[in-house]
């Protein structure tokens with residue numbers, strides 16, 4: 001049966017690069033055997049998610065999200081709750097493209113990214129569930145989380161990552177601690193913290209050193225709790241991140257792996273949560289890791305072996321293949337033993 005692909009592309013992501021590349025991307029998908037169609041995303045919140053869900057229920061085998069992390073997040077939110085989920089392809093044309101960095105998919109090169117899909121290598125990636133929403137790369141909470149909403153999209157497009165850095169520097173003096181309760185696999189933390197991060201990949205805000213131990217598809221989040229809200233100390237910690245990841249052993253940080261997290265703010269304080277760069281509501285929030293929930297095309301050869309966990313589906317596939325091979329080699333074995 002012919003496979004069907006739906007390309008959901010954000011026409012305004014990055015520098016409107018997709019409008020010029022739709023035909024080229026479709027040609028690569030068609031050559032790879034996909035009967036392909038397109039959906040141009042719209043600014044209305046939830047419209048991309050609704051279309052992804054509709055396409056999945058209509059039986060599309062592959063959804064290709066072309067845009068920034070926001071577009072990927074919406075597509076995944078559209079399919080994550082379904083029993084039969086299409087495969088996910090990614091064409092990164094956003095500003096930071098954290099998720100594509102982790103999967104080593106070429107950025108701002110739509111046809112190059114489509115060729116990764118055409119190569120056919122995919123892995124089971126974990127996604128996070130935060131109350132009733134999903135995220136693919138990172139959840140975070142604390143005062144710094146205002147950052148991503150405050151940076152205007154047109155400024156982001158014009159300045160790219162620099163926009164975050166400038167805005168971040170401006171916001172640091174506003175940092176103040178929140179009394180938090182966090183419960184995770186290895187323990188609980190009750191006390192002051194300025195922020196927490198729950199990461200699925202090692203690609204956070206364009207920096208691969210923040211969560212250096214993250215493994216794709218291992219069913220675990222990397223949890224980072226930053227206890228201090230002191231400006232000088234935070235700058236010190238950031239410097240440690242940038243100079244080789246020594247922050248992971250610092251006393252002012254809790255750095256651990258966990259499959260779940262419960263977060264609440266004490267004394268009725270507001271604790272805003274950010275999911276993949278967008279406001280996702282306030283704590284209390286329950287997070288859980290859904291192991292290898294989505295099959296995503298990736299540039300597997302470029303990802304270090306120790307950054308990808310054993311794959312449930314591949315392992316199962318290999319077992320089935322070897323049983324078939326055994327049967328092909330000795331077709332009458334089962335009858336022989338029956339007599």
Ligand SMILES: Nc1ncnc2c1ncn2[C@@H]1O[C@H](COP(=O)(O)OP(=O)(O)OP(=O)(O)O)[C@@H](O)[C@H]1O
Pocket residue numbers: 010011012013014040041042043044045066067068069070071072093094095096097098153156277
């Ligand atoms: N046709 C459209 N016109 C204007 N805005 C759109 C359109 N389609 C989607 N959007 C908006 O684009 C935003 C999602 O952008 P996306 O995350 O894909 O790219 P980005 O902001 O350029 O990249 P990044 O997330 O990496 O910073 C959503 O807020 C959505 O409302």
